[in-house]
Amino acid sequence: MESELVKKLTETASRIKPFDEEAALRADRHSDGLTKPPGSLGKLEAVARQLAGITGELWPDLSRKAVIVMAGDHGVCEEGVSAFPQAVTPQMVMNFLQGGAAVNVLARQAGADVVCVDVGVNADLAHERLISRKVVHGTANMAKGPAMSREEALRAVLAGIEVAEEQAKNGIRLFATGEMGIGNTTASAVLATVLTGMPAEESVGRGTGIDDEAWLKKVAVVKRAIEANAPDAADPIDALAKVGGAEIAGLVGVIIGAAACGCPVVIDGYISSAAALVASRIAERAKPYMLASHLSREQGHSKLLEAIGLSPMIHLEMRLGEGTGAVLCFHFIDAALLLMQEMATFESAGISKR
Numbered sequence: 001m002e003s004e005l006v007k008k009l010t011e012t013a014s015r016i017k018p019f020d021e022e023a024a025l026r027a028d029r030h031s032d033g034l035t036k037p038p039g040s041l042g043k044l045e046a047v048a049r050q051l052a053g054i055t056g057e058l059w060p061d062l063s064r065k066a067v068i069v070m071a072g073d074h075g076v077c078e079e080g081v082s083a084f085p086q087a088v089t090p091q092m093v094m095n096f097l098q099g100g101a102a103v104n105v106l107a108r109q110a111g112a113d114v115v116c117v118d119v120g121v122n123a124d125l126a127h128e129r130l131i132s133r134k135v136v137h138g139t140a141n142m143a144k145g146p147a148m149s150r151e152e153a154l155r156a157v158l159a160g161i162e163v164a165e166e167q168a169k170n171g172i173r174l175f176a177t178g179e180m181g182i183g184n185t186t187a188s189a190v191l192a193t194v195l196t197g198m199p200a201e202e203s204v205g206r207g208t209g210i211d212d213e214a215w216l217k218k219v220a221v222v223k224r225a226i227e228a229n230a231p232d233a234a235d236p237i238d239a240l241a242k243v244g245g246a247e248i249a250g251l252v253g254v255i256i257g258a259a260a261c262g263c264p265v266v267i268d269g270y271i272s273s274a275a276a277l278v279a280s281r282i283a284e285r286a287k288p289y290m291l292a293s294h295l296s297r298e299q300g301h302s303k304l305l306e307a308i309g310l311s312p313m314i315h316l317e318m319r320l321g322e323g324t325g326a327v328l329c330f331h332f333i334d335a336a337l338l339l340m341q342e343m344a345t346f347e348s349a350g351i352s353k354r
């Protein structure tokens, strides 16, 4: 079974097309011919260039957008690492499905769908719009042993791939990653420490808003999780299984799946970035398909993005997750493409270059 899952993952990763450098160069040339000093639109120009390299087009139609919100629970919550109870995870899933969460509001404004997937919530949930791909009823407490088995982690990754492929088949062209999981900043901190080597004192943040005392405890829990599991930094699936989470694994799949479908994927905050780092270690070719959205307030986020080689578009001091920062950046992506498509050129407008 496990080898079958690995085969599917490897096959998906092998379908990711290399970045089209020639199209990116065409985008640069087009951009430099528009009525502005070269480079003056800053990151918007970099975004347009990247989208050209991903799609092969200078202004691809990315009007069909979706944020994939992966949900899962974390056994490590019994160590007191979050400011909120685990029950909030299923409660927020229902909120997403009813359209009342922050991500729903921002997605409506951006014209994006919210796709909610249960990969590991510790409650039995049913709703007509919920995609049920549960691989665990919450992970085990990683401070004591592995959070998941390798097979469970792989099944969650495959669920993410399948959701992304299904959405792409239905016409979605631009993806955002989102997640919900009380305790998941702890799992993300452990993954960040294992995969980048940054100390736990740098990877551990305040999550939903813990105080100094709980932060010290969280740092100790991260260190204990590493001692208890000895995750292999050279084996991203091993790390994902032992010290990750089902929703993080699901997002790894969404990122690889979106890239395999030729679609750009906007990475949200700290947890999404931990998933992006794992995805980049599994499938290096997925990297150019990733766009970092915002810099989260969660400590360690900038180092985590740096480790992937990403630079965030905006700094809004957000720390919500759900895909909120990524969905906000849909507006900037639309803006970047519209500028490419509609701006006059020096030639067409008769403007002197020197």
Ligand SMILES: O=C(O)c1ccc[n+]([C@@H]2O[C@H](COP(=O)([O-])O)[C@@H](O)[C@H]2O)c1
Pocket (backbone or CB within 6 Å): 081, 082, 083, 084, 179, 180, 181, 182, 183, 184, 185, 186, 206, 207, 208, 209, 268, 269, 270, 271, 272, 296, 297, 298, 318, 319, 320, 321, 322
């Ligand atoms: O995305 C972020 O950067 C981010 C930073 C802090 C908290 N969160 C959200 O808060 C939850 C995890 O926080 P915690 O304290 O329970 O580990 C989870 O549902 C995340 O979506 C998200």
Ligand SMILES: Cc1cc2nc[nH]c2cc1C
Pocket (backbone or CB within 6 Å): 084, 088, 092, 179, 180, 181, 208, 320, 321, 322
């Ligand atoms: C209310 C609430 C909403 C969230 N959305 C993402 N993480 C969250 C954590 C809490 C506590």
